[in-house]
Amino acid sequence: MQIVKRNILLNPGPATTTDSVKYAQVVPDICPRETEFGDLLEYVSTELTQLVADTKDYTTVLFGGSGTAAVEAIISSVVRDDTVLVINNGAYGKRICEIAKAYNLPLLEFTSPHDDGIDLVALENTIKKSCQKISHLAVVHNETSTGLLNNLEAIGAICEKYHIDMIVDAMSSYAAVPIQMDKMNISFLAASSNKNLQGFAGVAFVVANRKKLERIRDNKPKNYYLHLYEQYQFFCESRQMRFTPPVQTFYALKQAIDELKEEGVERRYQRYVKSWETLIKGMDRLHLNYIIPKEHHSKIITSIVEPDCSGYNFNEMHDYLYDQGFTIYPGKFADSKTFRVANIGDITYKDIEDFLSILESYLQAIGYPFAKEDA
Numbered sequence: 001m002q003i004v005k006r007n008i009l010l011n012p013g014p015a016t017t018t019d020s021v022k023y024a025q026v027v028p029d030i031c032p033r034e035t036e037f038g039d040l041l042e043y044v045s046t047e048l049t050q051l052v053a054d055t056k057d058y059t060t061v062l063f064g065g066s067g068t069a070a071v072e073a074i075i076s077s078v079v080r081d082d083t084v085l086v087i088n089n090g091a092y093g094k095r096i097c098e099i100a101k102a103y104n105l106p107l108l109e110f111t112s113p114h115d116d117g118i119d120l121v122a123l124e125n126t127i128k129k130s131c132q133k134i135s136h137l138a139v140v141h142n143e144t145s146t147g148l149l150n151n152l153e154a155i156g157a158i159c160e161k162y163h164i165d166m167i168v169d170a171m172s173s174y175a176a177v178p179i180q181m182d183k184m185n186i187s188f189l190a191a192s193s194n195k196n197l198q199g200f201a202g203v204a205f206v207v208a209n210r211k212k213l214e215r216i217r218d219n220k221p222k223n224y225y226l227h228l229y230e231q232y233q234f235f236c237e238s239r240q241m242r243f244t245p246p247v248q249t250f251y252a253l254k255q256a257i258d259e260l261k262e263e264g265v266e267r268r269y270q271r272y273v274k275s276w277e278t279l280i281k282g283m284d285r286l287h288l289n290y291i292i293p294k295e296h297h298s299k300i301i302t303s304i305v306e307p308d309c310s311g312y313n314f315n316e317m318h319d320y321l322y323d324q325g326f327t328i329y330p331g332k333f334a335d336s337k338t339f340r341v342a343n344i345g346d347i348t349y350k351d352i353e354d355f356l357s358i359l360e361s362y363l364q365a366i367g368y369p370f371a372k373e374d375a
């Protein structure tokens with residue numbers, strides 16, 4: 001097996017993959033309507049469910065598409081006449097609101113600071129005081145725009161108390177931060193193949209509570225491709241996807257799942273946390289600040305305040321790092337000057353150490369005053 005040039009992707013997905021995942025795509029051509037491919041889809045679907053729930057009560061519906069497809073499939077398919085309450089405390093919470101608006105769904109927005117934990121009392125009061133009947137609550141687990149980790153267990157308990165179905169966008173937490181759908185009272189969860197799963201982009205999926213899924217059977221369709229129940233039913237009947245799947249991406253995903261099973265979700269998360277701790281120590285050493293307090297941090301992606309230095313320019317810093325094999329990501333908020341570093345994928349703390357020393361040499365080159373506070 002020829003070694004592929006290794007790039008360290010510090011963007012929040014698609015993440016760095018192993019060469020074995022890359023090569024798993026190289027398979028004999030196959031029609032995705034063949035039984036053999038159906039076996040593969042069934043394996044992938046079952047394993048994706050097992051990572052977060054019991055297959056007796058939950059199932060995974062697969063789509064060809066990016067992660068947003070899974071979020072949109074849930075929102076457009078499950079919300080009917082009653083209101084969806086959306087927690088908006090970052091760019092991806094805002095996106096869920098935008099999806100609800102695009103479908104003209106009854107929406108109640110709960111805005112919360114993007115750099116602090118949710119006020120659960122205020123959330124509960126919003127539910128109690130609402131004159132609209134709230135049937136669903138949607139929340140992002142790890143707000144990838146900042147690294148803020150929302151407390152699913154506490155939000156799930158509120159949902160249980162008020163008989164609300166909880167929808168979770170777990171795009172950047174799934175397969176790293178442990179999730180137990182049953183215990184956390186999650187009815188529908190969205191994720192994709194290319195972040196902590198360490199597979200390729202192209203597969204979006206919904207893990208759903210089977211009973212809740214059955215209840216949407218008669219919902220009036222609001223779209224075609226993203227119709228959650230149709231996709232589920234078609235797969236149950238045929239073990240095929242309704243439309244052409246990203247065939248080779250599925251082979252790579254199977255390999256990625258097998259590698260995840262070998263490592264284990266908890267060990268994978270520990271590896272990520274070690275990289276994050278290395279990053280944070282480095283930030284302290286370089287006198288750079290990050291915006292999310294440790295107790296609310298996912299330890300998966302960090303939003304770092306841009307260096308206060310006249311020679312600084314994000315694009316130049318990006319290019320300096322990129323030339324040496326490291327890809328960083330711009331910030332997501334127009335009003336706060338940040339850039340982002342994700343520590344997911346097939347990388348270790350040693351890669352983060354290498355990143356930090358290149359970052360340090362960039363900062364030296366632009367005359368960044370490291371020793372300002374020590375003087």
Ligand SMILES: Cc1ncc(COP(=O)(O)O)c(C=O)c1O
Nearest residue numbers: 066067068092140144169171172
């Ligand atoms: C929390 C969250 N939701 C949704 C998305 C959208 O995923 P995609 O860009 O694959 O559509 C992302 C992407 O980073 C994300 O982090």
